[in-house]
Amino acid sequence: MKKIEIIVRPFKVEDVKEAVKALGVKGMTITEVKGFGRQGGHKEIYRGAEYRVDFITKIKIEIVVEAELVPEVIDAVRNSALTGKVGDGKIFVTPVEETVRIRTGETGRDAI
């Protein structure tokens, strides 16, 4: 099992959700996060004084899937979250040791 952590532009969340649902992914968790990458921040101006805001709001999506599904999910996310401009986000894949469904006690692949 793998966890796929995806950082995307807020307005792309719906597209990503639809794309990965189409692959049979049954659940996801999203969080509003702030950060910066190569895109950097943006400028805000209050009464003529400029402030640099380094941390930009993005959405982090977390999905846990079986290992063999990972390449398809990555493709689907890339296709749905792409605008081609700097700041489109990142995808991280990490191993997951165990999954437990709290209601039934099922584990592993059955619990995803």
Place this chain on the structure above:
Amino acid sequence: MNFADTAFILICSALVMFMTPGLALFYAGMTRSKNVLGTVMQSFIMLGIMSVLWAIVGYTLAFGSDIGTLIGGFDFFALQGVGMDTVNSPASNLPHLLFMIFQCMFAVITPALITGAFAERMKFSALVVFSSLWLIFVYAPMCHWVWGGGWMAKMGALDFAGGAVVHMSSAAAALAACIYIGKRKGYGREAFIPHNLPMTLLGASILWFGWFGFNAGSALAANGVAANAFVTTHFGAAAAMLGWLLVEKIHSGKPTTLGAASGAVAGLVALTPAAGFVTPMASILIGFIGGMICYAGVLLKSVLGYDDSLDVVGIHGIGGTWGALATGLFASIGAEGLVYGHPAQFMIQLVSVIATWGYCFVVSWILLKIVDRYIGLRVSEEAEVNGLDVSEHSETGYQY
């Protein structure tokens, strides 16, 4: 007694009262969220303290019988002799009580204006004591000089609704206070970004609405002068918004909502001394220039290095000064300014500006020193970092 005038000034008094909570929102939106209640409270408390003080001692010092053109006597102490008829009333068409309460609303909002300079770092207890002393030693004398038959009135200084009494006096105190108290922790290194600009816009809108009572009501009658003051106030604010946004667009690239709100308030300030003395076209000019000058005024603090948190000096000080001088330039109703061939009026205005700034700055400084000595003006560093909401009032504005 004139019943139409009485009805009109009753409503104007209520309009001016509404400016203080409006100011509270205008200011609070510009602070960080941890100081929203502390900032609101600094204005709102004035409705309590200043009203009571005004009734007991403030009104008589401002409008009691003149002592050496400097201060009023104690003949109206605790409102004795201030009744439902026009006996002793400075406005012979209005009940004395009505004139007193209309003036009370001005005495409430003026100390509240100062609080923008030291927002996010002053002790509430110190604020209460400082503002009370300030009403007695700065506001009441200023009010007497200009409207109570004092030396500025005798000299012929024009101040229709309080350019000197309200705006310059509070700005001079604000300048003294923000220099005396010092900068906020982290000032210049971290960004102090307004936490709720819609709140600031709402506050500015309430100020604009209430200002019709402030300026038109200062005619003290439901007549043509009041109508003119209403119109010049509105056009002044409108033009100042445009002036501010024009300079802002040129200087920093985009017209901002905070700029629109600030520009409007700057215009209202600039028109305050002039409202009843100038034509609508002159008010557009005064407002437009006022908006541009006040934009420059708020940039002044980074040049001179003081932390006037919410730009009281930049807007009320610069705007009020410009308005007072502009009255000496463009007055054409009931008095004539430089443009209409009377340069002497401009010189009188100049003297009143210098005297107001000088007196209010020095006395405010002395009062700050006294309060600092016995109470301490500034909250502890930890309290400042935690925010005034929790540290001074044990509340938080928002539950996330």
